[in-house]
Amino acid sequence: MSKGLKIATIGGGSSYTPELVEGFIKRYEELPIRELWLVDIEAGKEKLEIVGELAKRMIKKAGLPIEVHLTLDREAALKDADFVTTQFRVGLLEARAKDERIPLKYNVLGQETNGPGGLFKGLRTIPVIIDICNDIERLCPDAWLINFTNPAGMVTEAVLRYTNIKKVVGLCNVPIGIEMGIAKLLDVDHDRIKIDFAGLNHMVYGLDVYLDGVSVKDKVINLLTDPENTSFVKNIDGLGWEPAFIRALNALTCPYHNYYYKSQDMLEKTKKEAEEKGTRAEVVLKLEKELFELYKDPNLAIKPPQLEERGGAYYSDAAVRLITSIYTDKRDIQPVNTKNNGAIASLPSDSAVEISCVITKDGPKPIAIGDLPVAVRGLVQQIKSFERISAEAAATGDYDKAVLALTINPLTPSDTVAREIVDEMMEAHKEHLPLFFQ
Amino acid sequence: MSKGLKIATIGGGSSYTPELVEGFIKRYEELPIRELWLVDIEAGKEKLEIVGELAKRMIKKAGLPIEVHLTLDREAALKDADFVTTQFRVGLLEARAKDERIPLKYNVLGQETNGPGGLFKGLRTIPVIIDICNDIERLCPDAWLINFTNPAGMVTEAVLRYTNIKKVVGLCNVPIGIEMGIAKLLDVDHDRIKIDFAGLNHMVYGLDVYLDGVSVKDKVINLLTDPENTSFVKNIDGLGWEPAFIRALNALTCPYHNYYYKSQDMLEKTKKEAEEKGTRAEVVLKLEKELFELYKDPNLAIKPPQLEERGGAYYSDAAVRLITSIYTDKRDIQPVNTKNNGAIASLPSDSAVEISCVITKDGPKPIAIGDLPVAVRGLVQQIKSFERISAEAAATGDYDKAVLALTINPLTPSDTVAREIVDEMMEAHKEHLPLFFQ
Amino acid sequence: MSKGLKIATIGGGSSYTPELVEGFIKRYEELPIRELWLVDIEAGKEKLEIVGELAKRMIKKAGLPIEVHLTLDREAALKDADFVTTQFRVGLLEARAKDERIPLKYNVLGQETNGPGGLFKGLRTIPVIIDICNDIERLCPDAWLINFTNPAGMVTEAVLRYTNIKKVVGLCNVPIGIEMGIAKLLDVDHDRIKIDFAGLNHMVYGLDVYLDGVSVKDKVINLLTDPENTSFVKNIDGLGWEPAFIRALNALTCPYHNYYYKSQDMLEKTKKEAEEKGTRAEVVLKLEKELFELYKDPNLAIKPPQLEERGGAYYSDAAVRLITSIYTDKRDIQPVNTKNNGAIASLPSDSAVEISCVITKDGPKPIAIGDLPVAVRGLVQQIKSFERISAEAAATGDYDKAVLALTINPLTPSDTVAREIVDEMMEAHKEHLPLFFQ
Amino acid sequence: MSKGLKIATIGGGSSYTPELVEGFIKRYEELPIRELWLVDIEAGKEKLEIVGELAKRMIKKAGLPIEVHLTLDREAALKDADFVTTQFRVGLLEARAKDERIPLKYNVLGQETNGPGGLFKGLRTIPVIIDICNDIERLCPDAWLINFTNPAGMVTEAVLRYTNIKKVVGLCNVPIGIEMGIAKLLDVDHDRIKIDFAGLNHMVYGLDVYLDGVSVKDKVINLLTDPENTSFVKNIDGLGWEPAFIRALNALTCPYHNYYYKSQDMLEKTKKEAEEKGTRAEVVLKLEKELFELYKDPNLAIKPPQLEERGGAYYSDAAVRLITSIYTDKRDIQPVNTKNNGAIASLPSDSAVEISCVITKDGPKPIAIGDLPVAVRGLVQQIKSFERISAEAAATGDYDKAVLALTINPLTPSDTVAREIVDEMMEAHKEHLPLFFQ
């Protein structure tokens, strides 16, 4: 390691890669990368080359001695890596489009990490991540696996339960987005805001919020429930919460909570958008095409500003900040997905949770919060049950478990609808679900 | 106590009273009751007299030396009682009809113990039960409180958290009904079937089922998921479950699970029935009128068979069986609502659960089950969160908590609909919600 | 099973066997045994024949159709057995004598189940019990293993952790002895007394005590701490407790608590007895010789009264009562060693505990007690830690773990003394510790 | 707070005060103290003046604008304080001498925080700390209470259970001493070593140890158990551990573990020292006299080097480091005594533990460690039981509880010796135990 780090990025042909590269460039002082291996599969070869060349130009422009390797050979990429990042998408955006479209036929919300979409993305992704973990065990057993691939909570759970890899962290940009939103609400710099996060991926709550270390939760709750302030709050969350609900909840929500506390509204909004401008995957497919056209420009040597529209803001920042803190044993506090270890009393000690952790060279160490507020324990437990049964179905190819997982998901109206959706989606994603079609 | 027991039945004017009296008569040998005090409020005086006279005729016919007292004086009834049973209905069936009708306007299921109906029945009932507990503490501190009043789980939770009464048991006929159903499915006598029950009131699961002590769960699950058997199974549960769901769940459900695992179907069924023949309360109102006409007949000295249609079968049997086992320290196993005490790991140790218990003179002792299956922990936790927040709202008159409770209930489509329903129902039940209108 | 039960008794040549046979005869109506296989090892052949012939005479006299088989072939004995009882002693009483003598040289208490004696009896016994469990898995996978072999708690822990056998119960006569003592103290029949037991084997507490179902704990504590009553109390416990200690403890102790709450006195008493009349093993060796002389008498066809002096009173009764309740699904309550399953909050859910259980055909179901009193949690946890580390050492042959186990035992004065005793005892028991001398 | 901080130091006349003042001077940049109130009782007035004048000279020499107030008026000192530090000793060193001397008569170890000494120091101290907490609640409710007074774990437990003060931290220099020792063992700078601490005050273990963030536990365990290295290890711990014990324990011990894992040796060592040069209190009494003679020197304006011999090295550093991190929301990691909050699974969530915490302006946040190693859970639980029962005895004046607490302490040979020691020490400390002599 004396000569610098080796990073392997699986799904390196992703449109996000320039974000990540930008992050590595910015933190090069602290995080001396020697080799960046972008690896993808045959079907992603063209994109890999486009985005890989852009990465090379970016690094060259920054004048840094980072070697960029583009490859389809995952083993070569993993060999002796220090960090492995995963940002792949089994079945590409076309599969995501099915995750979104098919459920809508049943009047059920289709979304990448929630409901049937989350289940099937998990079913497709988890066998691949298990395979990657087996490779890591063999080729770079000391590496940290930093997973951005959704559903990140379910994937982290699966790694903890169905592989021998212990050095895994799941990452999401939702918490950082909440911090940004609160900073904006209070009109202060982001770095003056700290939040105690706890819950699950895309089901995380802010249990307390501090300005310069002093709790300002009461003030924030007041602002969030102030009728005068509604338009601002709507901008953060999309729809705006009932003041009585937020006052009694006495915690910060995340945008994904809309799917659960406003399920009907979100379903209708999603249906309307799907009709008018296509589902999110369909929109992104178009955006990505444009992005890759931009990336091809041999004069482009920066992350193009249009990437922002793609979503996933701060992801790169969050990821590189995490990797840097692990590498440097920084011991700062970041919200990540890791083994609970008793930090949240009502969740299993051996399950993945999303929680504020001290980030050390030995990995994230969750800060004990006692327990979640009574009002949220049920929903959080329910999503954890969904994640666990889904991960089990994915790892074993058990059809009944897939039906069970979807039935217990709060977005599903009945066991029968669950079974019908599973049946149609199994067929639609057949080629990416080999364990279910043996 | 040497001269026999004193029982005080609050809500003694209920149409169920003949059931209870029949049960006391049947078990008189083991349960030597000396005084039965039927107490009701002014508004229920006429019914109390009708049903009270029938009770007297029944006892006379049985030739037993039980004195029946009819009174509006709760203090006199409670004084030195050995057992207090509660079967009252704040606001009578008219209030229940509102619990059912109003939510339907918002496309939300209205039902006595679930969703908005459960919340508002709790809000009306809990302050009264707290008041009764205060009286018990003063007038008969050694008495056991046997509560049949719904929502029985929420009411038991409230007694445990907001009163000094420890000797409380909540009772429901759902578990006994499941046993009956399984006995019929296997075509064996009821007493050869034993089930390990665990969960919450109206949210209870059968974790294992035994015939003559030997587990027959696999056989039962096979029968329940056998397509040939469907018509029978539908008769038990109303709608019939997806075989894949039940196989993966690997536990027995209760009829109330339909509200959660078939929420859409149940909503539509309920709306249709409400339109065609009235809501359940409206149907029961009519039934009760007919029943009381029958009860008036001075020649009637038995429980009339028409009472069966009223619902609540086995309630009397369950109640008298419980009281007898407590009184005689019988140490048999019955499923009741009591303090968890660690028996179910993922639920709070100090919360009420419905679980198979050894029934002793010192009360029910729950049998440790380890934990609920992963798949059901979420929903059960969610209902427990709903019960706790509802109980807190009821005990304190906190409007925000009422909105929160309804928002986190799985049957509610959004925080806004929750708030709207709460607002309309608060107004509709105003006279029975004094804590919210101070 | 229609033709009656098959029981296999490992260590069948034990002097206790007539007790067990007497028990089987008494309960034959409920427990229709067809075959009783007494199995022993080559070294125990002579005793097996003596005691086996006595058993045959006893059964013949009772006129029961139970076949008694005497064998050295464990596989034949286990094949298709319904119940397997274990009462063997690896290294015989000679090994026990070493367990007692050697520690005394270091001024450490030597006793069969406590301190160094308990550790080494565990180290010798556990590999054998694991071997038996492997046979059971193969030859009679549906059998229940009823273990009387000490240290019964450690052995049950080892079976739960290091074998695939789930149907295991550890049994001890200490709780029944406490009940007898309390019955005598209150001068009432034994069957009117019920006690809530919880803790570990030989470290069990009575958390409440009932007479005819009504708690009389306060009265019992008063009697136990009444100076007028001291002589009686001393007879139960040997030494007599400080009233202030018992009042504040507010629980019933067991005789083995003397080793921990009176460690100095017990050490001195044991040393004195060892000097004056030999250690317990040495005394028992002599007693056993006399017993076997009696057993040889071809006219003897009953359990000779002299067996009572051997100790272990009620063991047979406890064992046959347990087997009968399992066989008949009796669902009565008995204190046994079984998996905790959350019944005692501060002990691991997957560890063996000694606790009041409902005894069903599906095995013992522990009754949840919440948690042990604060004052006893530490000592109980410490013994559990000792049992777990000892069991691990025994199952793996790890010398360091053996030293650790003894160091953390409360009866050991230091890590160095622990190491010295382990070294000397390892050498002394070498032939029975093959895993440590590979 | 804009004008700087107010610190109130209760027991300000302590010989340690120059340490603390030196710490405040060193960190003045980060910790802008405006007022330092040294408060003591009438009996300590002379010392307060001596040490207070030294403090003034030290601050003057440093050229800092810190006002030093010397007072016997605790209310004036507490009024609007930002931090309250407590370092008082009820009954002075004379009482400690009794804590040490009396138990030795019974062949029981007498020590300030362990066994009878710990119990009686707790019994004297806890009512005073409760009184101080009541004052804090009234006079400076936002202040942090930083307690150095021993037994610090028991005192923190008592504050959490018997007062309304939540902002309390207990502090000890043992963990920092272990870090220093390991740094020396590895011959590296102290700040390159990090240790995961968990357990209780004076019963803390190092679960992992890192050099520059990388675990070096295996290497450290090897060094600690290397026979070649023994002399060094003995210097850290006093006596030296058995290699097999430490290898199997696989954790770092603290010096106080000698009292429990080498109880016999420590008792003899203590008796010998008491005979030859007096007990620790007697030695310290002499040292203190000399120190105060030095302090009187009007030319002395620094902490005299002789203070080091007094013991308690790094205390000041630990204390000021803690206060600074709270004040500046530094979020670094320090081992302190705080509410467990689920961080250590086998200890009560609401009990005080000593554990590595993130230190924020909102107080210490414990890092979840899952659970302690099996081998240490028992002893730790036992000390926690001792602390809880002792704290309860102290807060309520319950004699029986005091006997119980001492009986369950691992250093006590029997309930009778416990009772005898309690009786003699109650009498000896009578004037400082008003609750027991009402």
Ligand SMILES: [Mn+2]
């Ligand atoms: Mn995300």
Ligand SMILES: [Mn+2]
């Ligand atoms: Mn019910």
Ligand SMILES: [Mn+2]
């Ligand atoms: Mn025993």
Ligand SMILES: [Mn+2]
């Ligand atoms: Mn200390």
